[in-house]
Amino acid sequence: MQIKRTILFIVVLVTLCAGFIGINKNQSIPKRVPFIVPKGWPKPVYDFNKNPLTEAGIALGKQLFYDGQLSKDGTISCGSCHQQFGAFNSYDHPLSHGIENALTTRNAPALFNLAWQKEFMWDGGINHLDLQPLAPITAHNEMGEELENLMTKLKKTKQYPKLFKAAFGDETINTQRLGKALSQFLLTMVSSNSKYDRVMRGEDSFLLPEKLGYAIFKTKCAQCHTEPMFTDYSYRNIGIPLEPYLKDLGRMTITNEAADSLKFRVPSLRNVMVSFPYGHDGRFFSLMNVFEHYRNNMQIGPTTDTLLKNKLPLSNYEIGQLRAFFQTLTDSVFLKDPRFAEPSIGIKSNPPLDQHN
């Protein structure tokens, strides 16, 4: 009798346990993905505790990044203006196109190393990476969509409720989850494998012009384009005159301080050779235009940066060496990384011809 009871007890126990195992199997636990900080780089500013990277989260972010449904008429995705071969800038477009032939007012910046960036947009008006995509999604001259409508559209699809469940545990689709998923994908876009990086890691060495250029860079550029991010993330007026049609005052739009007039975020010089045109409104077609601006065309105004009060003298020789150094900042691994490529297109083996540099 006792033995029978014991057996029954064990059978019931095992059945129960098996049941629990079954339940656990049905409950998808998103697989964590570690975020690796390149050696010698500062600590990221993004709070990964509030949005840990997972395989499913990154996949959902990538799906959203390349989905035209995020725009009002389905024609524009994030990837339309952020193209991988240009380090996720807009190829050869001073200003990019939005829905219904609209034109934007600023140059689409290259996207990489966003985990280290505290503020976004050329004027720094956005204070969190999760919030950043909401700006182009809702801007009437970019993707022109209303968030509420976008959520309704995504909920109606077959795939998205499943993808959100895989990433966040249930099928809820809201703005917060959209932002977090896009952030997860964007955060994985780390560019740290240029020749410069290999040299710094001791795996490669500079050619003579690159080495000379690096020395010139350190004396003339590095105060603002600080290593290893090649920007100090500050806002500065580099003597760009006010564009009479766009009338963009930059940082002042956000702070309302006259002292911030015509100040824009210092862009990173990583991948600079492939991310033309340059400047907040894309007014410089080539690096040569930029050098010419610094040494000749600057307009010194009351808010021009103190480091540039006498412009930035550059000889032809120096420009030549700087160009050689800037070539070493191109991260071809990043530009061809299949993890970031548009799913339906894949990696373009031949990026478009470099027309200007």
Next chain:
Amino acid sequence: MQQKWKMAFLLIALLGLTNIAICQSTVQFKMMFNNQVFHKDSSYQNKAGETIQIHRFMFYTTKWKLITATNDTIPLSKEHFLINIEKEASMILPFIKGANAKKIMFDIGVDSILNTTGIQTGILDPAIGMFWTWRTGYIMAKMHGVSPQAKTAGNRFSYEVGGFQSPYNSVRTIVLELPIPAEKNKSITIKTNLANWFSGKHNIQISTFPNCHNAGKLAMQLADNYASMFSIHSNN
């Protein structure tokens, strides 16, 4: 006999006191335009004599507290609420009134920490439309309408007040004296005078300022103005 009455009275008073401690009370907003009850899309005149019709009026409120006669603070709720003239239910806030209060306190706006920590959910979801996507920050209060004096397309005026950082922090704390003695079981009605947007502290004319869509001086003045629009309904 007299003694008996006194005893009964005391007993009732005691019961009443215990009742206050547990009773469910509410705070209710009553929209006004000066001395008239406000109706959406009716025509009113502001202090500058401009004719206005208002069709959208919303504001966030949070950090509801009571101050007792002994100056103790009793938190009512840390939640954020969005008051919206188009949603009757949003104008009634359910609170448990814990004590015999002398004052009621609340903020108009959204706590700064929620402006700096990414995307929020629920009533603070940016999809609700009380959020600036081009520059981070909640729209603390919003008033849209038309006025022949607005020299804009469709004579529209549009006030969207925001800004959470010094020197343009548009959050305002409101303190209102409650009538003494505060009656039990009675909801508090807060009269909300929309006319104050134009003349509460600063005179703001639609003809000069038909739009406010950024943090800054005008947003601060509008916030000063609407901070003065609340008063306790005398029949409380």
